[in-house]
Amino acid sequence: MKNSNNxxxxxxxxxxxxxxxxxxxTYGIIIVVYVIMQILxxxxxVSNLIRGQLIPICVFATMAVSLNLCVGILGELSLGHAGFxxxxxxxxxxxxxxxxxxxxxxxxxxxxxxxIGAVFAAIAGVIIGIPVLKLNGDYLAIVTLxxxxxxxxxxxxxxxxxxxxxxxxxxxxxxxxxxxxxxxINGAIGLTGIKPIATFFMAALLLLVTLIIVFNLxxxxxxxxxxALRDNQIAAQSIxxxxxxxxxxxxxxxxxxxxxxxxxxxxxxxTMLATKFDFNTSILILVFVVLGGLGNIRGSIIAAAVLTLxxxxxxxxxxxxxxxxxxxxxxxxxxxxxxxIQAKMALMRSKKTARKKTKxxxxxxxx
Amino acid sequence: MKxxxxxxxxxxxxxxxxxxxxxxxxxxxxxxxxxxxxxxVIMVGAYICFFAIYSFNLNPxxxxxxxxxxxxVLGVVIEKLAYKPLRQATSLAVLITAIGVSYFLQNMxxxxxSANPKVFPTIINGSIKLFGGELSISRTTIVIVLVCALxxxxxxxxxxxxxxxKAMRAxxxxxxxxxxxxxxxxxxxxxxxxIGSALAAIAGVLMCCAYPNLQPTTxxxxxIKAFTAAVFGGIGSIPGAFIGGIxxxxxxxxxxxxxxxxxxxxxxxxxxxxxxxxKPTGILGKKIHEKx
Numbered sequence: 300m301k302n303s304n305n306x307x308x309x310x311x312x313x314x315x316x317x318x319x320x321x322x323x324x325t326y327g328i329i330i331v332v333y334v335i336m337q338i339l340x341x342x343x344x345v346s347n348l349i350r351g352q353l354i355p356i357c358v359f360a361t362m363a364v365s366l367n368l369c370v371g372i373l374g375e376l377s378l379g380h381a382g383f384x385x386x387x388x389x390x391x392x393x394x395x396x397x398x399x400x401x402x403x404x405x406x407x408x409x410x411x412x413x414x415i416g417a418v419f420a421a422i423a424g425v426i427i428g429i430p431v432l433k434l435n436g437d438y439l440a441i442v443t444l445x446x447x448x449x450x451x452x453x454x455x456x457x458x459x460x461x462x463x464x465x466x467x468x469x470x471x472x473x474x475x476x477x478x479x480x481x482x483x484i485n486g487a488i489g490l491t492g493i494k495p496i497a498t499f500f501m502a503a504l505l506l507l508v509t510l511i512i513v514f515n516l517x518x519x520x521x522x523x524x525x526x527a528l529r530d531n532q533i534a535a536q537s538i539x540x541x542x543x544x545x546x547x548x549x550x551x552x553x554x555x556x557x558x559x560x561x562x563x564x565x566x567x568x569x570t571m572l573a574t575k576f577d578f579n580t581s582i583l584i585l586v587f588v589v590l591g592g593l594g595n596i597r598g599s600i601i602a603a604a605v606l607t608l609x610x611x612x613x614x615x616x617x618x619x620x621x622x623x624x625x626x627x628x629x630x631x632x633x634x635x636x637x638x639x640i641q642a643k644m645a646l647m648r649s650k651k652t653a654r655k656k657t658k659x660x661x662x663x664x665x666x
Numbered sequence: 667m668k669x670x671x672x673x674x675x676x677x678x679x680x681x682x683x684x685x686x687x688x689x690x691x692x693x694x695x696x697x698x699x700x701x702x703x704x705x706x707v708i709m710v711g712a713y714i715c716f717f718a719i720y721s722f723n724l725n726p727x728x729x730x731x732x733x734x735x736x737x738x739v740l741g742v743v744i745e746k747l748a749y750k751p752l753r754q755a756t757s758l759a760v761l762i763t764a765i766g767v768s769y770f771l772q773n774m775x776x777x778x779x780s781a782n783p784k785v786f787p788t789i790i791n792g793s794i795k796l797f798g799g800e801l802s803i804s805r806t807t808i809v810i811v812l813v814c815a816l817x818x819x820x821x822x823x824x825x826x827x828x829x830x831x832k833a834m835r836a837x838x839x840x841x842x843x844x845x846x847x848x849x850x851x852x853x854x855x856x857x858x859x860x861i862g863s864a865l866a867a868i869a870g871v872l873m874c875c876a877y878p879n880l881q882p883t884t885x886x887x888x889x890i891k892a893f894t895a896a897v898f899g900g901i902g903s904i905p906g907a908f909i910g911g912i913x914x915x916x917x918x919x920x921x922x923x924x925x926x927x928x929x930x931x932x933x934x935x936x937x938x939x940x941x942x943x944x945k946p947t948g949i950l951g952k953k954i955h956e957k958x
Contacts, residue, residue: 456929590762629767636759
């Protein structure tokens with residue numbers, strides 16, 4: 300599944316229409332899959348196990364698209380993307396809890412919460428992005444890893460309480476909300492007392508909106524500048540593309556999307572630990588992106604959906620399921636990336652087609 | 667006195683990080699890959715030693731030797747099976763494969779040895795009292811620091827003064843040129859993995875002597891921290907890994923003693939970010955100029 304961005308630029312008009320068509324196919328797939336799943340859920344044909352995974356799949360697909368923007372389109376490896384998700388989850392959930400009495404509509408609250416989560420994640424993205432994007436390669440990766448760990452470490456020690464006197468906030472010092480209030484973030488226990496308001500519809504909508512944003516970004520002047528920086532930084536700079544501006548822009552957009560996804564994720568559960576957004580989660584999302592293909596947005600979504608379901612589908616092998624997951628991951632990576640295996644596969648494929656051709660030719664002769 | 671005691675504990679923890687970081691840095695220097703499975707090799711080493719002592723009642727020294735042998739073999743096998751086919755692939759592909767290997771080792775350990783934490787037996791007993799008993803240093807700490815110093819000196823001599831070490835340095839600078847000079851690049855890389863994994867085994871045993879809690883995920887956090895230490899000191903540099911490891915250990919212990927125990931990880935990683943911003947290639951890292 301090649302993204303049409305890689306198509307030759309010879310025919311500009313047809314190229315644009317092809318890209319747009321490909322994007323609309325992706326939107327279409329999301330909508331169709333959503334409708335089918337919704338019908339199946341309503342008909343009761345989906346097991347509880349899979350039904351519980353519907354929102355996480357949408358969230359992780361959104362995360363994968365967001366990280367693909369950072370790794371595939373911008374070309375900077377981030378190992379701390381769960382950090383942005385965490386910022387979004389915690390700030391968004393606090394905002395939603397605060398708005399509970401003011402705004403009765405859960406959908407509106409969720410949307411506002413996601414926006415607030417996205418804004419805070421974007422701020423975190425700016426704070427970390429300005430210094431970090433000066434580094435390159437593995438050093439950038441390690442700083443993003445460090446950032447993710449710092450965020451996890453901080454949110455494990457944050458206490459936020461809400462009562463009639465307003466919002467109480469503290470780091471490290473255990474505080475208690477007054478009798479009439481409740482704790483929203485309770486240190487190591489994490490987010491508590493969330494009333495889950497995330498719905499499959501909203502999660503699918505989030506994914507769709509993310510796709511519209513990302514596709515439009517990629518096919519804009521900004522997106523082309525970002526990709527030019529990825530392909531050859533020096534050449535891009537020499538034609539007047541500002542490195543900090545475009546790198547930061549892509550990085551912050553990616554962080555904001557991750558923040559919104561984080562809020563959605565937190566609102567799907569009644570409690571949420573800060574350790575849920577650790578290095579392993581960042582890596583999990585990176586696995587989706589790499590397996591789906593760098594820069595290939597549709598691939599990311601498919602990989603996220605398949606790999607989120609895979610451990611659930613492997614439940615039949617019980618204790619061995621994570622082992623099986625690891626083996627599948629290694630084998631797929633080797634098969635996809637080893638030049639010698641790829642060459643052998645190509646050889647086999649060409650032999651097969653050659654055989655088919657000779658067969659056809661011989662059939663033709665016989666006739 | 668309290669400060670001195672903390673400092674010594676920091677150096678001890680830092681020595682463990684330094685030994686792990688040496689493995690990371692050597693593999694990175696030569697294979698140009700972030701071997702995220704390194705932390706889990708530590709865990710395997712600790713388990714092997716644990717069972718040698720606990721189940722088979724063997725002498726701890728034999729236990730350590732067994733751990734070293736098993737981990738060395740494991741390191742070479744992992745390299746052959748998982749990383750060698752990807753020698754020409756992108757670094758990201760190798761990274762994900764390394765993560766796959768890490769998952770594999772963790773889950774294998776969980777299946778074989780269960781997820782229940784095991785208490786590592788005490789190998790080295792007693793402590794030394796100084797200043798009229800005000801400062802007490804456990805023998806474990808002394809052994810850890812000494813072993814680390816020995817490894818760093820030994821490794822430096824090996825890399826700088828032996829033929830194999832020369833081959834390693836050549837490979838880290840330019841693999842193709844090294845091959846043209848008649849160096850067996852594959853053998854050199856295997857050798858690097860073998861040394862790195864042997865060091866990981868030693869680090870695993872030492873770490874569990876100081877912090878006797880052993881479970882399948884034991885290796886992952888020290889692995890990440892040691893990797894940070896390697897970057898701190900300048901990845902690819904042996905003295906750098908040593909300095910980075912010690913600094914990180916001291917920082918972690920002092921940070922948790924004087925600032926906050928809960929935020930010690932945040933302090934360590936914040937320090938890393940600051941160091942990298944001031945010196946983008948780490949303390950002893952070489953600056954590589956980009957040619958157009």
